[in-house]
Amino acid sequence: MHVLHKLLLFHVVTGFRQNALGSEIINGAKSKRKSMLYMASVQNNRNHICGGFLVSEDFVMTAAHCDDYNPTSVVLGTHNLKMVNDDMRYDVKRCKHSSYVNVSEGNDIMLLKLSRRVHLSKKNLIKPIQLPTQQIKLKKNEKCQVAGWGYIRTNGSIVAELRVVDVPIINLKECNKEWHNILPEGVICAGGFGTNKGFCQGDSGGPLVCNRKLAVGVVSFNNNENCNYPDLPNVFTDISKLLPWIKDILKKKQCEVYKQLYKRANLTPPKRQVHCLAAIMRGLHKFLLFQVLACLGQSAHGSKIIHGHKVPENSMQFMVSVQNFDGHVCGGFLVSEDFVMTAAHCEDSNPFLVVFGTHNLNDPDREIRFIERHYKPETYHSVANGGDIMLLKLSEKAEMGNGVQLIELPTSEIQLPDNALCQVAGWGLTETSGFFGVDDLRVVDVSVINPNTCKELWYHLPDGVICAGGYGTNKGFCQGDSGGPLVCNGMAVGVVSYNWNRNCNYPNAPNVYTDVSKYLPWIKNILNHTKI
Incomplete structure (x- = not known):
């Protein structure tokens, strides 16, 4: 009782x-x-x-x-x-x-x-x-x-x-x-x-x-x-x-x-999904995508590395865990000494600090910085409309070396060739319907998917995105890795944005990333004019 x-x-x-x-x-x-x-x-x-x-x-x-x-x-x-x-x-x-x-x-x-x-x-x-x-x-x-x-x-x-x-x-x-x-x-x-x-x-x-x-x-x-x-x-x-x-x-x-960093929580209230089922059935194409993503909340956002493996300690040292009071909520990556790039929808989880300098979130030598400010494109409203990218200004600069490095960004707009082999990494779940993410960073190879093919499979895609993994392969991401980078030839070309609902039993619909190269003027303006 x-x-x-x-x-x-x-x-x-x-x-x-x-x-x-x-x-x-x-x-x-x-x-x-x-x-x-x-x-x-x-x-x-x-x-x-x-x-x-x-x-x-x-x-x-x-x-x-x-x-x-x-x-x-x-x-x-x-x-x-x-x-x-x-x-x-x-x-x-x-x-x-x-x-x-x-x-x-x-x-x-x-x-x-x-x-x-x-x-x-x-x-x-x-x-x-x-x-x-x-x-x-x-x-x-x-x-x-x-x-x-x-x-x-x-x-x-x-x-x-x-x-x-x-x-x-x-x-x-x-x-x-x-x-x-x-x-x-x-x-x-x-x-x-x-x-x-x-x-x-x-x-x-x-x-x-x-x-x-x-x-x-x-x-x-x-x-x-x-x-x-x-x-x-x-x-x-x-x-x-x-x-x-x-x-x-x-x-x-x-x-x-x-004491609060490493609690794990199921961030998706089940009853919210039930109330939104009727709304999901109303409409097609862009409206359907918006309802699926908005009503199912973070369930539809990128999060877990499926069929991947642990990352060697001396690689991907740009990776960042974006955290709130419940612990890890999103991935991210260092693009300058005082800025982390992640997904705009990660702001919904109220992050206030980042952890880096280690691939294990329980490492006592991890580096921690508080988030001083969030920068999102003015055009961002939801993942369905694109612009799902965010820069986090850190309270103090990150010191390079000792397991900490920056990742290179494109210098101009790029067009990735079909089937180009890239990587995505994160601390998200490793199986569909899981409850807890992993402590050790994991990575998986994914292939770039032709944009026209991706549009046909999704019925609608916002502008400025890249598709890779989740379709024609059993590898990809789900909830928890949102904000992490899509890395091609050592360069961060995309930001993990969303997949289809919470189904990570790939092959399925393609995984969708924000195309970093389409936002270079916005990125450069913030990085060049905002200093600690």
Whole structure:
């Protein structure tokens, strides 16, 4: 029954996605200008997505589930989101708790490392909030506060000015009973039950503040999107239960990179495929391709090396593993000391670092660089429309030698001859329907396929692609090697883009790569004008 309860909570909370996550201040008031100076607006493309709060000169705390909305910056030093200047905005790197899976399992907490240290002074309207120093137990009905820029009524919209409301602490046993004993461990309940005050969508990640000076909780979730309180209690992550993790990151001033790098995850939610089957049947040619690739998500993207072998250590030293908090998500390759080339669709997995200098992802001597910026062609919208190429600017230059080399790119547009023998490599799966990629880099030979033949087999192909492998042979790629290079005569001529659905039982439809030579002006412009 415990598993059933967890499953029930998961569907209640995640089935409605953001609707079930904390977000709006209900029956509150505008916050006073010189109060709550720790409040942060967590944003994506300059749009508010979550709340947060400053806990040191280098870090803002928020909810782990806010990572789903790809936060890129935070705003500090204002209560009015219509009055934001560039000095108030800080780019961020995400440090999500390593045990977080979803809100139903708890540990819904994340630290955001700021791109620059906050300057604290009496003139500056920014001040960190105090955290507990040990585990705490709050008293029933103790009055605390929650604040944010979320809705002020059900089905409303984000507000410009910060709002705050008082909420009473609810006994945890009573709260768990109201939630039918399905709450995760390490939470606090306050508001939403026995009162008409609380939160809903948009304030996720904001603080629960007690004694007007101590942040004890992080806004996590409520019941579906119903903010017509009283209803079920609002749920917060208990900060005091996660102090060792918090203190470790604040002290080291960096994320738990090494603990989180090498988890493996099935990145394709099965139910998303089911809901898209009807859409796949509607339309032909280009629309059919778009629906297959978009609805099946990464399942249709290049990823695994089929019928290949391990790469010798002294070869292909340009290969890069592009990673997010769950570990390897895509391949890539070094094209300069400070740039990695990969596929544009890899950005969907929110990568934040790259690993290179080794063919084994468990090698303790591997080199790691954070990703400072992503560059995609303006014409890229989906793999079906082409332009599936991306450059990743690294936070520091890669040092050449010791297992690290660049790969040459074409200098002009090229036309590969039919049946030319090339290679593709990666850390993806090695069998259809597998769950885990490999730790050791693998490579396979593939033959170039005539473009007209490829078009006939695919019904539609975008411009600027190369076809090689997967057809007329049992060798090719699938999920996991996206972004890796197609190498011909020692030159990177293509970027792994997509294949047919997730069927890697070749022969099948040809594998498709982005033609690097068709994007040379764009590539040269970025490499020549963007320096560390």
